[in-house]
Structure formats: structure tokens, C-alpha cells
Amino acid sequence: MSGVEAGSDESDEDDPFAEQRERVDDPMRRLVGEYGRPYWLSVAVGIAASLGARLLDLLPTILLGIAIDSLFQGVEPFSLPLVPGAWLPSAEVDQFFLVIGLITGSFVVGAGFHWLRNWGFNSFAQDIQHDVRTDSYDTMQRLNMSFFADKQTGELMSILSNDVNQLERFLNDGLNSAFRLVVMVVAIAGYLLYLNPQLALVALSPVPLIAVFTYIFIKKIQPKYAAVRSSVGTVNSRLENNLGGIQVIKSSNTESFESGRVDDVSRDYYETNWGAITIRIRFFPGLQLISGAGFILTFLVGGFWVFSGSAPGPFTGTLSTGEFVVFILFTQQLVWPMAQFGQIINMYQRAEASAERIFGLMDETALLESDSETDELAVSEGRVDYDNVSFSYENDQPILDDIDFTVDGGETLALVGPTGAGKSTVLKLLLRLYDVDEGAVRIDDQDIREVSRTSLRQSIGYVGQESYLFYGTVKDNIAYGSFDASDEEIREAAEAAEAHTFIQNLPEGYDTMVGERGVKLSGGQRQRLCIARAMLEDPDILILDEATSDVDTETEMLIQRSLDELTADRTTFAIAHRLSTIKDADQIVVLEDGRIVERGSHEELIGSDGLYAHLWGVQAGEIDSLPEEFIERASRRQARTEAAED
Template sequence: MDVPADDDPFEAQRERASNPMRRLFDEYGRERSGTFAVGVAASVFARVLDLLPPLMLGIAVDAIFLNESEFSLPLVPDRWLPTDPETQFWLVVGIVLFSFLGGAVLHWFRNWGWNRFAQYVQHAIRTDTYDAMQRLNMTFFADKQTGEMMSVLSNDVNRLERFLNDGLNSAFRLGVMVVGIAALLFWMNWQLAIVALLPVPLIALFTYQFVKTIQPKYADVRSTVGQVNSRLENNLGGIQVIKTSNTESYEADRVEEVSGDYFDANWGAIETRIKFFPGLRVLAGLGFALTFTIGGLWVFRGEGPWLFTGTLRPGEFVTFILYSQRFIWPMAQFGQIINMYQRAYASAARVFGLMDEDAGIEERPDAAELVVDDGRVDYDDVTFGYGDETILDGVSFTAEGGDTVALVGPTGAGKSTALKLLLRMYDVDDGAIRVDGQDVRDVTLASLRDTIGYVSQETFLFYGTVRENITYGAFEASDEDVVAAAKAAEAHEFVTNLPDGYDTMVGERGVKLSGGQRQRLAIARAMLRDPDILILDEATSDVDTETEMLIQRSLDRLTADRTTFVIAHRLSTVKDADQIVVLDDGEVVERGSHEDLLATDGLYASLWSVQAGEIDDLPAEFVERATDRGARAETDGATTDQ
């Protein structure tokens, strides 16, 4: 089946890629032109030596065994050659042995050059593609699945390596064979050479039709393999939900569906391929049979059949048949090379299309280093939206240096988005965000993000040890600093009770630890960096009361003497904040201390009443809006913004 273009998450990127294969060589091949040249030169000379044995066989038959011609070698003056038949025989043996031994050495250099070149390009492209991908803004990742991006970094990059190592290598090898053999055939007998080359135009036309047919099919294959990877990655990541929901059969059906799409797309390409190659072999075989028939009659009769003139000696005929066979089959193998090229072209388009993706967040050429003195943060009439949807509208508030500011409000009010703008995960559409008077768009991204620590609700731990996760972002920290940060985060005690202490492996995404333990390691990580500004995004929402108490003690230490922003649904955790900013539908609707906001009896007071269990006296407007928000959430899907 053909996969619609909309099903390819990288369709837009792929269409923007211009001359991807030329870019592959211009941007990456030039840096390893030396190894490339070794591979090419060794391919050429190795194939030249491979052509010697059949030629020497024909010369030996005619000049030494049948004595029907003078002993001579191409490009070698006759005065340099021996006249004694036995010496001539041993010279032929020596040349044949030299061709095999020299060919073996040259084949080693050929393989070394091509493999070295292909491996370097694969390494460079993969690292550059990953680096380009990780610098894209968060909107890009919201539209893509991990499996789809892994497909580019793994499958597509590997396909380029296979083409450079196998396809391009074979192209040069076969090119030398075809050109060299064609030249020798015309040198020996131009009339019979024309017969041997008759299938070439037909093979070229057949190959052209194959390329036109197979190219869109390979685009379908690349799309569906990304969908398979995404489905498998999602399911393996959510295996606990699948088991607890008893949905193994449902997910098996979904995997079967996307795998079936890949099967259909891939089988469509395979069907085209398996029809093409036998067709090439038929054309090649007909050409060989015709050459053998005419050449055989020529030798058998002692004169040229039909319109052919002159003589054809037995040794020449043997050499001609060996060469023509070597010529026709390489012509058929060009189809496989074109097949590999089309696959590589589709992969290169996806890779370079991804590299060319607009990062969204650009650092200005004259960007300065952020200098933090007080840590004052100003939101000045900030407006931001995703596409046509406005998330924040005219948001203004100030966090004085060292203060703790809490952002509260209903789900979808824009709280997380507001703080992601401070980190420049996105850029504001209007207004400005300033740190000590410096617009965050005017400073370097590195200095901005080094200044800000971030602890989220969904703590991510990398596969590795406890120590490696705490020191992430502060890689040069000493063991003493790591222990001090863990103690401050109330993590040291449980870490020392782990099997290998700070060298304990935490497993994929920290699965060997509890949610509270992971959260405390994230806090230790932030403490070790000692940022000037701190963002706590629902840092205690998914833990039990006892663990929350421990984490809250850690946070009290972490927030001391630094500007802190706290996002919280559990309002009891932020009632002591210096300032509480209440957001609703992307606008600041209230601002003040806990006591002031309760006295105002507005949205904050209603939210507090809900958490206190006092729901009977809630304003009708609040209940109605809550119902509307719930309906929108069900319609639009679960929102990730807080």
C-alpha cells in the first residue's frame, strides 16, 4: 500500500532538502578525501589486474599452444619479449600470478579506504544530526515521536554508510570493469564487440524505468519504518500501563497494524525489485548467448558469418567470451547499485532535511553573557501562542531578587509555558522577559540556562550511576560536593543504603528507584549546580505525604537566598511564597500574598476552598468554568501545559 504523505512526520523536511547526495560528499566527503582517493585508486588498479588473466589465457592459446599468432603483449614493445615458447609460457604464468597477488593487496587497500571513508561519514553525520536535533525548540519535539527521530539517527544514517561502503565501492569497481572490458573487446574485435554491447541500451532503458517506479516506494518504506519504531518505543516505555490496564491484546493489534503497513510498503518495493533483477539477467543472458553464437560460428567456419569479416582465432574467442560474461553481469549489477542509491537518497533527504530545520530559538550574533546581580526577573506584557492559539496574553509581574514567586491556576492556564519562556524553550511573541534588566533574547543561551536551575514533576534520570545523575551538568564536581548536595536534598541516607552507594546503577530512566528518590536526586542535581534562579515545576505532586515533607525540607534549603519560581496545584506548598501570581486562560487575574488573595475571595480563594474540601459554597461561575475546562480537555486530549 502507498502511505499518504501526511503519515511521514519528516515529509516537510524531506521536501526541503536540496541535492542531498551532493551535500553528502561536499560537506562530509571532502574532509576524508584522502581515504576516498585510496579506495578509488585501489579499486581501479585492482580491477585492471583482474582483467589480465583472461587476456593472458587468450594470448597463450593462440601464440604458445596453437602457434597461430605472434607472442605480443599490449603496450609492451616486442623487443622486450622472449622468443622461446617455454620462456613465453613462464612469463604468462608470472603475469597471472602477479595479477592475483597484486590484486589481493590492492583489494585490501580498497576495502580499507572505502570502509574508513564510510565509517567516518556515518559517525560525522550521526553526531551532527543529533546535535542539530537537540538544538531545535520544543515545538518540534511536541510534533514528533521518539521512535521517528531514532529512525533517522539509526536507520537512515546506517543506510548512508551501507551505500558509501558497498554501493559506491561497487559502482567504481563495476565502472572500471565495464570501461576496461569494453576497450579490450573493441581492441580485439570491434565487430563482435558491437554484438556484445547490443543489450546495453535495453539495460539502460529498463534501469531508468525501475528508478522511476522504485523511488516513491522507498519513500513509503522510510515513512512506515518510522511509524513502527514509534509504536514500539511508545509501548515499551509504557509497558507498566499496558500490563496494569490488561491491554496486551489491544497493543498487539496496534503493533500488528503498523507492522502490516510496513510489510505492505516494503513488499511493494520488493515486488518491483524482484521483477527488475531477473529481467536484467534475461537481457544480459540474451546478449551473452548471441555473442557466443556468432563468435562460435566464426571460429568453427574459419570466417565471419553473415556480414562479419576477417578472422577470429580460438584464443581470442575464449578471451572474448570470458570478457563478455564479465561485462554483461556487471551491467546487470548496476541495477542493484541504483537500488541502493535510491534508498540512500531517501535517507539523505530525511537527514539533511532535519539538519536544515529551523531551530526556532536563535542566538543573536552580538549576544552578551548574562550577568546576575540581584536575580530580579521582570515579565513585561508577555504574549505567546502556539500557532493560532494564544497561551499567554499580556502577562506582567516582577520577582524581586531572592523572592519566591508561586504561579497557580487551573490546568491549561499557561503556568509552565510562562516559565519555559524564561528558559527560552520558546520565544515570546510580544513583550519581554528580563533578568536584572537584561532581555533574555539578548544574552547567550548557555549563560542564561547556566543561571537557571530546573526541577520538574517528571524527573528524568539517565541510564548510569547515582553519582553520574547528580553531577549531570556539573561534571567536574568533587565527591565531597556530590555528598554535600545529596545531604542537602535529603538523599544521602537512602543512597548509602543502595547496593553500591553512589555507584549504584539506577536503570533506564531511574526505574530502580521510587518517585520520591528520583525527585530528591533531581534536587541534589540542582543544588550541585547552585543556580541564581530556580524553577520548581510541581516538584512534589506525585509523592506521598512523608516523602513530600522530606522533599519540602530539601526545597527550603534550595530556595534560600535565590530567586525561585514555583508551579503548584497543591496550594499548601506555596502559601508562604513572597508573591502568588494567579493565572487563568493565559492572563494574570490576581497577585499578592496568600492572606491577601484569600481576603479578595477570587479565583485563588475558590481553588483553596476546593483543596480544603469546602466545595458546597463555591461560586457558580467557578464551577461552570471548571466544567467547561474539563470538556475542552476531553475534546483536545490531555494537555501537557500547566
């Protein structure tokens, strides 16, 4: 296996986006073709201005060579390329001041072209960067939840931030430099060939060798940069996880352990990046040596030619001092662009690796199907039917098998069962975070797969266990999703959620900043804000996913009062490990291993002495009276859960 192939395999092994990257063809052409087309005017201005600026940058050297031969040494008549002789002054003093004026004008006008060039390329790069980032994020939002199961937040952030920024660097600095280099090389080579074709071939002799050298560099560096981009995502994931769990780290006294884990991923990034750096630091000096060899050879041949007054070796004709000075200055100007060519290739390879990851994400096959042509959900009674529903994640072991029940409008159905029974998955299907494999979920006889997700989710309110708050004010978080709500409506929702009193006691009331993920508030306060958010939405159907599991008894009482207000006269689904919170539900469905094993009211299920009754006994502290079979089954379920997590 070649070194390139081995490096590629190594990068793919650790890259969570390797599968996506393999599906992407010619990402840079796609980037410019799809995203650059709307901004052709900006880049056209940049290209035209770059051409003008580069040509004006060459003018002082050309004029210097002419002045040396015609004004200072008098060996050639005074003439300017492309300018009729009749337009030129005859007096030497006037010719001298004309040269000075032209050089001055080239600097002034050139500065204006340089400004236009920078504006054009910067505008082009920033517009594309903005569009790519927003499109990437929009695509990410529309992915199935299964996509996020094996992706970490830091890895996704790396694409939206680092990879998109790499594109901007190339489109601005790299593309700008590439066009400037092409103009410089073509213009200088053209003028040198016009001035003295024989010496020009000497000056340009390193170009083929540079091309070969650069090709080898590209083949070696490309897999290295793919591995570097993956490694950046891993570092970001570790840092994001640790910063999000900083309270757990401190309370567990595991700072040294986490420092070691950060050190490990940082060391991996260091070694991966150092592999790319090693190739770069060998390539750039080598490129400069080759370019410098062309300058030395030009100086040697041209200097001997002028010094001896006759053509050396196979060369013929004459070479004036002014022409020799132009060759030396232009050849020196060629050395820097050619050495810069390596930097451009370096930026291009980084950008291509990033573009692969970005377009790999955009082309992800886990996208939810478009529902632009579907009907809007019309809720009348709020009746929900699960009709023989089965579901599995990515054709794996079935998670739900033949789930069948009906909830009439305004009723409350509670889902109960051990961990891993499939309770949350049942409700994820109602929200269409996933689609069923078999059967159907209907709301008022409408298959939810045949209505738009927007109208479906507008009809469903969700209060979960995590009580997620966004960075912003209390008011902003209550009004999230109901952005047009008035202050009075927000306050009424807070009062109904038993949150108004504690909000008034905050330093700035409803304008108090809640901190990152609501860190400045207690768990119960965060939960009541989420309930207020759901109340403000006033949904037809409500989902309560263990909404009181992480709060104390007193807070649970307050939250339960809020929930009673929220669930009144609306179809409600509730998941709860604390069975006392759902014992008054109209219907209780008991799940085990993805199947319905019991259903009925609290009293009926207690009387049946089945799984529900045993779970109730666990929470009532009656462990000694539980049958041995129940304990063994609980032990097997726990073992399966731990094996799945491993």
C-alpha cells in the first residue's frame, strides 16, 4: 500500500465523517460553481483590478531599464512599449520627467487597483462563507435524529466553524494570491521573452522542476490534511464535553483525569498536524532553492554577457546593461511568487479537505424527506391512534413491536415501563423525529407522514426532563417558539406555570439573563420556565417526558400544579418513573422490551399484580415482597442496557 493510501486509511478510521466524505466529488469546483455564481461581479472586479495592479507593478522596472539604456548610457534611442514615437518628447530632460511621472502614476493608480482587488476578493469570500455556513446549519437541522446518535457536538461545530473558515481563507487569500501569481509569472515571462528570448529561457528554466515538485507535495499533503480536519473535530468534542460537564468534573474531583484526556486528544492533533507540517517545511525551502537557482543562473549568464560584451557559449546577439537590470529585477520578482505558490497549494489542500466534510454533511442521506407538497394538520378533537406501529433504528434490533392504542381528545395517557422499554421512542414517532417502519400514527384520522412537520409540531407541546434553556433572558426563553407573544401573555403563562413569583424575585425580573443553559437558575425554576413556554404555545397535544424526575418533592408539588393546569382539556402523553405523578391518568400503557404488556387504569393495573404493580411496589419500598422472577428480569434488562452502552 502506498504512503498516500495508508495515510488516507488512517484518517478515515478516526474520522466520523469519512463515509460522507467518500461520496463527495471535486468539492472545490462544486464550491465555486454552486456558491460563487451569484457573486460573480465581486470576483470579476477583484480579478480585473488584480490584473491592472500587477501590470502597473511591473511598469517601474520596465521604465528603469529604458532609462538606463537611453538616458544614462545613451546606447539606445528613447522609446516606450506600445507608445508611438511621435507622442514622446525629444529633449532628454523632458524624457526624464516623463519617466518619473509614469512611475509616480503607476504607484498612485496601482494603489487604487489594489484596493479594488482586495474589496472584490474579500467580498466574494465573505459572501460564500456566509452562505455555506447557513446552508450547512440548515441541512444539519433537517437531519434524522439517528445521524446525531454517533456524532458529537464538537465535531459538528468543527464543520460549521473551522471548516467553513478554512474555505474563507482560501477564497480570500489563496485565490487572490493565485491569480496575482499567474498574472506576475505570465506578464514577466512574456516581457522577458520579448526582451531577450535566450536569456528568458534561462530565467524560466526552474518552472518545470517546480511543477513536478509541487505535484509530489500535493499527493503527500492531501491525506494529511484530511486527518488534521478530523483531529480538530475530536479536540473540539472533548473540550465541549468537558466545559459542559464542568460542575460534574469539579464535584467528582476529576480535574487531573480530564486534563489527561484533553492532553491525549491534543497530543493526537499535535502528531497529526506535525506530520503535515513536516512535509510543508521540507517543501517550501526546497521550492525557494529551485526558484533561487533560476535567479543565480540568470545573474551568472547575463552578468558575463554584459561584462564580456559578447554572447557566452551557445547564445547570440547583445545584452544591454538596462536589459540586464530588468532581467535581474524581474527574475528576483519571480522567485517570491514561485515560492508563494507552495503556500497557495497548502491553503488549497486545507480548503479541499474542509470542503469534503462540508459537502459530505450537505449530501447526508439521513435527511428527512421534504414535506413541501404535504397537507397541513387540522386538529379537531385531538384523538391520537397508534395503529400496529413497529420501529427500529437503522434496521437494527426492533425497538418497538406492534404498538397499538388510541387516546381520545382531552385524555391523558401515561407510558410506563423499565429503562429501555421504548417509552421515549413512542413519543419521538409522534413528533416525527423518526418515521415508523410499519403501521401508522394518526391524529384525528390524519396519517402524520402525510402532513407537514411544521404544522404537526406546531400542534404539539413538549416538556422534557432536561428543561433546556437558551442563553438569553427569562422572557426570551418563555417566548421561544411564540416570538410574537406580548409581555402580558408571557406573564400569564408564567403565572399559570407557578413561575411568576420566583421570576419577580430575580435581580432584573423577566429581563434577567439565565446564563448558559440556564445555569443561574435551579432545576425546578428551569422546569417551570419550560412549562410556561409550553403554556404560551397552547398546543392541542402535550408531551411530558419525565418532567418532574430531577426535582425535589416540594418543587415537584409546584410543578405538578403547573402541569395540571397545562394538561386540562388537551390530549396529553406522559412518561414518568415516579408512578405517583401519573396514577390519575385516564389510561396507563405498560411497555417492556418494546411491546405493550399491560394497559388500564392505576387501580386495574395494581389489581392485576403484573409489571406495573411490581414497579409500584419498588417505589413504595416493598422490595422484599417482589417475586424473584421480576428481580431476575430486571437484572437481565440492566445487563443488556450496560452492554448496549459499551
